Amino acid sequence: MVLHWNDLTKQPEIIEAVKRVEDRKEQEAEAKREVQARQDRYEGILDRFISEGHEQLQAFSLSSRIDFYEKETKAIYYGIMATATKSNIALRSSQGAKFAVERFLASMDWNGCGNYRRECVAYWTRLFATDEVVYTEPIIQNFLSFIDHMSCSADTYVSLGGSNGCADQLTNWDGTQKDGLGALPSKKWHGLVR
Known part of the structure; x- marks a missing residue:
């Protein structure tokens, strides 16, 4: 029986079939690794949105302001939506939105912020x-x-809050807004200006 098995494993058709099975197993394992890696990247991006939302809320909580800046607003909204996504909370209902906000706030680090300011x-x-x-x-x-x-x-990684704080604007290396995409062209003055 062993000799018969050894003879079979030397046949070109059997060798080819074994090779195809091994190749398919390797492809399936690679596909599983890629799915897991993509899921890890997906979770990592959600975590970054939540982290950036927390950072902006932390900065606001340590200020004396009572209104959020636009950058803070966007980061906090994205953080809440990421929290809802990660926790499988449906934002379509007001109850779901409230639950997502509570979950977002519960994971917030309030270090350095007084109790009264924290509550506000x-x-x-x-x-x-x-x-x-x-x-x-x-x-x-x-x-x-x-x-x-x-x-x-x-x-792929860009700041999730946008380029230089503005997700809808492109800027030059020096911080000036690029022409096009809604930017007004800068006027170049020649000669003397009164």
Whole structure:
């Protein structure tokens, strides 16, 4: 029986079949590794959104301001949407939005912020993130599409809050806005100006 088996394993058809099975197993293992790597990148991007939202809320909580800057607002909204995505919370309902905000605030590091200021900031965050905002399906789908796009490449990383704080503007190396894309062309003055 052993001799017969050894003769079979030397047949070119059997060798080819074994090689195809091994190749298929390797392809399946590679596909599983890629799926896991993509899932890890997806989770990492959600974590970065949450982290950047927390950083902006932390900076606001340590200030004496009572209104959020636009950059803070965007980062906090993205952080809440990332928290909801990660926790499988549906933002379409007001109850889901409130639950997502509470989960986002619960994971916040309030180090250096007094209790009174913490309560005020948490209240303002709840107020502006639930009462003034409607998380529509297109907004949620755009966010999820962006996360999905970012997780496709291991090399992709941009600041999630936008370039120089403005996601809809391109800037030159010196911080001036690039012409085009809604920028007004800068005038070049020649001669004397009165």
